[in-house]
Amino acid sequence: MPVKELGALHSVGKGIARIDADEKVRGKAQYADDLHVPGAWYGYVVRSPVSHGRLSGLRMDSDFDWSQVVVVTPEDIPGNNIVDMMGRDMPFIAHAEIQYLGEPVALVAAPTRHLACVAGSHIHPDIEEFPPLLTLQEMVAQYKEDPSKLHELSAQTIRKGDADKAVNEADIVMEREYSAGHQEQLYIEPQGMVAVPESDGTMFVHGSMQCPYYINPELCETLDIPPEKLRVKQSAVGGAFGGKEEFPTLLAGYCALLALKAKRPVKIIYDRNQDILFSTKRHPSWSRYRVGLNKDGTIQGIRCEFLLDGGAYTTLSPVVMYRGILHSAMGYRCDNVSIDGHVYRTNTFPNGAFRGFGAPQALWAWESMIDELAEACGMTPHEFRLKNCLHEGDATPTGGLLRDSVGSPEVLEKTLERCNFGEKFKQCSHGRRGEKKWYGIGLSFFAHGSGFTGDGEARIKAKAALDLEPGDNGKPVVNVRISSTEMGQGTCTIMPQVVADAMSIDVRHAYYPMPDTFKVPDSGPTVASRTAMVVGSTVFGAGRKMKADLEAFASEALFEGQPVTLDQDRFRGSYGDKEMSFEEVAAEYLARKGPLRVYDQFQLPDFIKWNQNTFEGDAYPAYSWGCNVAELEVDTLTFEIKVTKVTAYYDIGRLLNPVLAKGQIEGGLVQALGYAMMEKIEVKDGKYDADRMQTYVIPTTLDIPEMDLHFVEYPWEHAQPGAKGVGEIPMDGLAPAIANALVQATGIRMRDLPITPERLFQMMQEEKTA
């Protein structure tokens, strides 16, 4: 395995316990609803009861005592009534157009949650209703008929070679369509936020979030305050998965606007019903492929249309679509690729970030298509993938070069071997009559871009700081100051591990405090599988600087000018046998010079070239790689589908903490299982039909398959510690692997997610009648 020696690492690579485990197993971690905020009132959002229309005014019942509450309408907003994300089309509070059911029309705060709700029920919006466009199915039908009648929120193309010509000249041409529905993040801690107006004019926003530096600056324009007057701090986050990426800006805005007018802290904690109905979901998607093959299985040309249902406003949808199209033909060799991505408006809550961010939708379609292509040219799914998969030195669909750190084809080969795929593939049931259970095995193979899509990392230039300061116990501590949040995935543990190795100190000397924009520089948002790779390497760089600073100090102040090295927690001079511990030297430093802060900034390697207009070049700094095999049984009486085993290999670069990594993969695979087979939520009359946990069904312990998981390490070679992305990739491959296994079990190809027994039954009935 081509693992480049990156120097001795002592803490990185060890499965040390989570640093936040102690407070979490004691129930002491402080989540938004646990924060004690004296004098806080409760906020409530008054919403539009219709999906589309024009708001002409608000009627407030005159028999209600309005003196006991505070009401905020657009006229109360000090700055611009705009949520400034990728587009500037969404208001904080609707003032003219209504674009979705649930759009805020007013905000209310009151001393109790109950009174706030009651007051809200006395506010009635007057709305002239227009016909809405509500579902992906309606959107796709309109697209096929006349796309110019849709409201386009974003579009982007990828062009490489001449795809149309290549497809037309190919031996075999196959055209297919796939779709996938909404998915709710369903973090167990609902959305929650508190805004506290401070006496010096600062607005302090504290709560459950992934990205403190989204809220600041996004809220500054609305509140009309400079960034230094908006302090944003993260509380413990009870799961996020993208659901607390862009959404918390809205909640923070509601709280802050109410707090400004009420002149007191205001808190909003969504109940589960509100949280499901009025927060972001994974974008529903539709992919149409037209692919040309040679008889020998060579892919000649790929033509793809990739559509996302954006919901009512632009928010982050363009980037979700970018990641979608960048993964829509990824993984395999082909010189002729043409992809058109579109996001269109529907009149539902804006869809948003969810683990994988467009890639799971794209790969659901593409990896199903790969199996159909294999069959069309008479090859098995594994032969076809082994023949066509990308290797080191190959080009991606955007012409980016896979220079190094390429876990393909090893993850594919190893998975096939581990589960004995070739043999088991021959034993599949293919819907044979007279059996009680059908068995099937299916495969998926995929890459996931690590870090921001396109020019994101080059633009943001993630910053990280380290503070050497006295800790709570008086002993010196190196505090990691980054805006990357801990939301369960392990930032608070891997970052001290990285610092420990960068400085060659014991990991107990390093600590990760919760981000607070008054204390941390902007490391970018906690998204895009970028924290371990991009921010981790920046923290490593800062650690090296702090090590050098302390060695220089020790040399001059404590070792009489001789060169000093800090190695494994000990400072040693080049000659003589004097030694001092890290703690001793750090304490001396603090006593003589006070706290020490060092910064570092992320630099993309020079050879990473990207054209954001034409989408040509290196779309990502690196890719993680994975392969999933799903085995399943279908009850031939009830059509119940039971995934019995998942075998998988992943290359996520250097494993910073293998036990954490294992937990990320297991948790992600179980979410992917839900996406594939259980989590069904549809829009009925403008409203989500599964609005509580009883109807929105996620996997429990009784649904999980046996998981046989493995890693191969192809570290990112251009910065220590060499991690690549891990957070999102487990979401990518399980749905197509299940659909591919289901074909082998039943003979039926399911092309819409989620795959339910009801839908399978219906398809089998249709097959019979046909």
Added chain:
Amino acid sequence: MMKVTVTVNGEVYEREVPESKTLLHFLREEIGLTGTKEGCAAGECGACTVIMNGKTVNSCLVLAVEAEGANIVTIEGEAKGNELSDLQQAFERNHATQCGFCTPGMMMSIRDLLARNPKPSVEEIKQGIEGNFCRCTGYVQVIEAVLDATGQLDKKGELKHV
């Protein structure tokens, strides 16, 4: 308003509460034990699980006045002062907590399971915590923690195949 007297983790609490107040809100708001979490307020997610008179309940479905005279155990009663219980230590070693929000309720369900069955099999563990949703871990490391806490796991905290 009604007066209720409840024993929580061995301490007796007496409070005047509205009849509509749930045991969950009694614990969190009246006596400041915020370890027990509200995930759905409808008895669906298990995050608010506590042990009441020796049996697990969703504390969001029990009124405080119904708990009159009851003996309640919450997550705050699991550790003995600074020292974590065997189960809490096993959770730490096996990374059985990620975001931590389901952990208190999950641990109460396990505590109840172990009281009835000190050495549960994997299948019995799965059944014992099927009412506790976890969206982070995929449950595997939680199950491993229970096996570890009951002396049924060979290798602690190590990933076998790396």
